[in-house]
Amino acid sequence: MGNSKASSVAQPPAVGIPAFTESGHDQTRDFHFAVTWVTLFAHLDPIESTGPRPRQETSPTLALVPTVASSPLAASHSLAEQHSGQDSNAAWEMVVPKMIRTGQRTFIPAEDERNQRTQELL
């Protein structure tokens, strides 16, 4: 079969007058046989939109202010009801949060403090 070759790379088109000086007078030249896959692109059409896409619902933002779904009393009631059937001897205690003050109110405005120090230096 000689040396005909198939290739996947398309050669650029040759333009000009044929020159037969490169090979022997009786020597045939190989044709270029390309492997192509243009058929695949026939199955690739863009998808046309039918309208604007619905806006994505954003996840609810976390509130900085704590929200209480039900009052603590109601919650403790419902919990008590849930547990009453399981353990009737359970004891409940109400914990009241306390604000603990660490000392006397000693807040001094920064301006006053600076004036006080200036006076001390003088």
Add this chain to the structure above:
Amino acid sequence: MTKPSNIIEISIKPGAQPQIDAALALRSSGFLEEALRALANPNEYNPYLYTVRGEIEFALGRFHDAALSYFAVVLSEPDNADAHYNLALCLQRSDRWDASCQAFERALSLDPSRDAARLGLGASLLYLNRLDEALATFHQCSSALDGPASFGKAVALQLLQRFGEAENFYEVVLASDPNSEETLSNLIALGIETEDLDRVRDYSQRLLKISPQSPAALQGLATVALERRNHHAAARYCDRLVQLAPDCLEAWHNLRVALDRILTAFNAPKQLEAGPALAGTEVK
């Protein structure tokens, strides 16, 4: 009359919707250029406007512009699988094979059932010479795209020089589409590579029946004729080739070779008859 200084003029600019409506109306009437102009300088960013713009640009063959429009869409709607897929097609048609692979992969990650994206990805991988990946991608296609996926597998296998397997897949394609010119053309190339002249001849003749001016078919038949020293046939096929493709250097050269051989064969008996008169003359 001068305006009081405490009155502020408020100009209410319309949103993008009027522009989109105008463009859609123009597009449906076939005025693509006008439709595109209607979408120029949008008053506000609107992903739908850019989607419509991309569609029109694609239809006009302005794939690079369309890619930019779809890129704007995927930036604001990263979960829009359609936009990623369309972007990939635009990149593919702009010869941006690597970027198109990424866009196809993104579309597939959002919608794994999108077989067309798999097909497109395989085609781009073939161009990138990532043949094993291309083959694996075509294997993942569902039966809905069996024909083109088989063709893709055949091409990947042929380029991997797994010729027997490639031929089997090409036969699958031909079974469903006997007139697939590209399949026959690739089979001619495969026959050339495996040096199977009979197959080259058979596929070439088959292709020539479907497409009488097919260069691949004529080249295949010319090659067989030249190899088998059928000079008249070789000259005939080469002659048709040079008429169809005057810039085909091989065809010109081989036509001359075939004609020389015919002439030599024609002159040989005369030279033998002449005998003593041509004594010492070498017969080719």
